[in-house]
Amino acid sequence: MKLKSIKEWGFANNKPFVISGPCSAETKEQVLAIAHELKAVGISVFRAGVWKPRTRPNSFEGVGVESLSWLQQVQKETGMLVAVEVANEKHVKLALKAGIDILWIGARTSVNPFAVQEIADALVGQDIPVLVKNPINPDLDLWIGAVERINLAGINKIAAIHRGFSSYEPTKYRNAPNWQIPIELKRRIPNLPILCDPSHIGGTRALIAPLSQKALDLDMDGLMIESHNTPDLAWSDAKQQITPNTLKEIIDNLIKREVKPINVSLTDLEDLRHRIDNLDKELLNMLGKRMKCVKEIGQYKKDNDMTILQFKRWDSILKTRVSQGLSLGLSEKSVMTIFKAIHQESINTQEAILSKPDSK
Ligand code: PEP
Ligand code: MN
Numbered sequence: 001m002k003l004k005s006i007k008e009w010g011f012a013n014n015k016p017f018v019i020s021g022p023c024s025a026e027t028k029e030q031v032l033a034i035a036h037e038l039k040a041v042g043i044s045v046f047r048a049g050v051w052k053p054r055t056r057p058n059s060f061e062g063v064g065v066e067s068l069s070w071l072q073q074v075q076k077e078t079g080m081l082v083a084v085e086v087a088n089e090k091h092v093k094l095a096l097k098a099g100i101d102i103l104w105i106g107a108r109t110s111v112n113p114f115a116v117q118e119i120a121d122a123l124v125g126q127d128i129p130v131l132v133k134n135p136i137n138p139d140l141d142l143w144i145g146a147v148e149r150i151n152l153a154g155i156n157k158i159a160a161i162h163r164g165f166s167s168y169e170p171t172k173y174r175n176a177p178n179w180q181i182p183i184e185l186k187r188r189i190p191n192l193p194i195l196c197d198p199s200h201i202g203g204t205r206a207l208i209a210p211l212s213q214k215a216l217d218l219d220m221d222g223l224m225i226e227s228h229n230t231p232d233l234a235w236s237d238a239k240q241q242i243t244p245n246t247l248k249e250i251i252d253n254l255i256k257r258e259v260k261p262i263n264v265s266l267t268d269l270e271d272l273r274h275r276i277d278n279l280d281k282e283l284l285n286m287l288g289k290r291m292k293c294v295k296e297i298g299q300y301k302k303d304n305d306m307t308i309l310q311f312k313r314w315d316s317i318l319k320t321r322v323s324q325g326l327s328l329g330l331s332e333k334s335v336m337t338i339f340k341a342i343h344q345e346s347i348n349t350q351e352a353i354l355s356k357p358d359s360k
Contacts, residue, residue: 001148002156006193006221009129009157011044011081015256017195017222019083019102020247021047023237024060025067033229035074037244045102046071046080047224051091052236053108060235068098075099083131088115092122104131104224107163107200110146111135120153129157131195131224138165138178140185147192159193160185161224162215164201174203174240177211179218186219199226199240208242209250216254225250290342291349298350308350314343 006017020038025031025048035046048071052062071082083102086092087109095103103123109115110133123130130150135142143160150158162182164175182194196215198208212223228234231241242250260266301308318339325335 001151001189001191003151003158003189003191003193004156005191006159014042014044016216016220016251016254017045018043018247018251019045019047019195019222019224020227020244021083022049022228022234023199023226023241024049024052024062024235025070026060026063026235028067028070028073030229031067031070032073032077034227034244035078035080037229038227038247039078039080041244041248043244043247044080045083046074046078047083047104047226049236050084050095051087052085053087053106054236065094068094068100071100072098075101085109086119089118089122092119096126096128100128102129102131104161105133105146105150107133107136111137111139111142113142113145113149116146116149120149120155123150123153123155125154127157128155129159130155131159131161133161133163133197134165134181136166136175138167138176138181140181140188143181143185144188147189159195159221161195161197162201162220163197163224173201173207175201177201177214179214182220183218193221195222195224196220197224199224199237203240205231205240205242205246208240209253212250213254217257219259287342291345294346294349295353298353301350302354308347308354317343 011017020043022030022034031048038046048067050062050067050071051064052060054061068084071084074080074082081101083104084091084095084100085106086095086103087106092103105116105119109119132143132146132150135146147158147160160182162177164173164177165181167176182196185192186194196211198211198215202208202211208225212225215223225247226237226241227244227247228238228241229243231243232238234241298308300306318336321339322332322335326332
C-alpha cells in the first residue's frame with residue numbers, strides 16, 4: 001500500500017504526534033476557549049466532533065454544519081490544524097468546502113463498507129489526511145478493508161486510530177484494547193501509522209495516562225485525546241475528557257522509549273532473542289508431541305464411544321497446571337489463557353476424529 005509517514009504529511013511534528021480537543025463542538029465560545037488553551041500547551045492539531053454518532057436517540061448529536069465556521073476561526077486565531085469526523089458523502093463535501101485539514105472516520109462508520117466506500121468516492125482527487133478508527137467489533141480485516149478503500153481513492157496520508165473494541169463482558173475499559181489487534185495491523189501493514197485514542201478505550205480520566213504510555217511502549221505513532229475546558233460539564237463523554245493542563249502534564253510525564261537502545265551494543269538483546277528463538281522451538285516441539293498424543297486419545301474415545309469432554313479430567317488438568325505455573329512465577333490468568341487455548345485446539349482435533357466415518 002502506498003502510504004506516507006506522518007512526518008511526510010508536512011505538519012510540525014512533535015513526538016508523540018498529539019491531536020486533542022473536545023468530544024463535541026458545543027458552542028463557539030467553548031471551541032475557541034479549548035483551542036487557545038491547547039495551543040498554549042503546545043498542541044498543534046485540534047479535534048472536535050461536529051456530527052456525533054450517539055448510541056441512543058435524544059442525546060446531543062452535534063451542532064452540525066454551523067460549527068464548521070467555529071473551526072475555521074480556530075485555524076485563523078491559533079494557526080492550529082483542525083480535524084472532524086465524517087460519516088457520509090455530505091459530511092466530506094461540507095468539511096472539504098470549509099477547508100478542514102484532517103478527516104477521521106469513526107468506529108461506527110468504519111464497520112460499514114457501504115459508508116466507507118461512499119466516503120472514499122467523495123475523496124477522489126483530494127489530498128487530505130484521513131484517520132480510520134477501528135470498527136467497534138474486533139475485526140482486523142474490516143479495519144484493513146476500510147483503510148484500503150480510502151487508499152484506493154488515491155489518499156496516501158492515512159493513519160489508523162486504535163480506540164478499542166466493544167465487548168459484551170464488562171471490563172475496566174469502556175472499549176477493550178485487545179492490543180494484539182493493532183500489533184497485528186502493524187505487522188500486516190508496517191508503513192501505516194497508528195495513533196491510539198486512550199479516551200475512548202479508557203472511558204475515564206484515570207486511564208488516559210497509563211493507556212498513553214502503553215501505546216508509546218508499543219511504538220504507536222501518536223495519540224488522539226479528548227480535552228475540554230470544563231470536562232464535567234461536557235455535553236458528551238464528560239467522564240473521559242481532561243483539561244488542556246492535565247493533558248500537558250500527561251504528555252510531559254510520558255517516557256519516550258526507543259525501539260533500539262541508544263549508544264549501547266545490541267549484543268545482549270540479540271543473545272536474549274536467540275534464547276527466545278530456541279525456547280520457542282522447544283515449545284513447538286512439545287506442542288506437536290502433545291497433539292499426537294491428543295489424537296491417539298481421540299481415537300480411543302471414538303473406539304469406546306466416549307465423549308470428548310471429560311469434565312473431571314479437564315478440571316484437574318487446569319488445577320494442576322495452574323499450581324505448577326504459579327510455582328514457576330507465571331500468573332494464574334496467563335496459565336489459564338494458554339491452557340484454554342491448547343484445550344480448545346485438542347477438542348477441535350478430537351472432534352475431527354470422532355466425526356470422520358470409520359474406514360471399514
Ligand atoms: C469520537 O472520537 O468522538 C468518537 C465518536 O469516537 P469513536 O468513533 O471512536 O466512538
Ligand atoms: Mn467522544
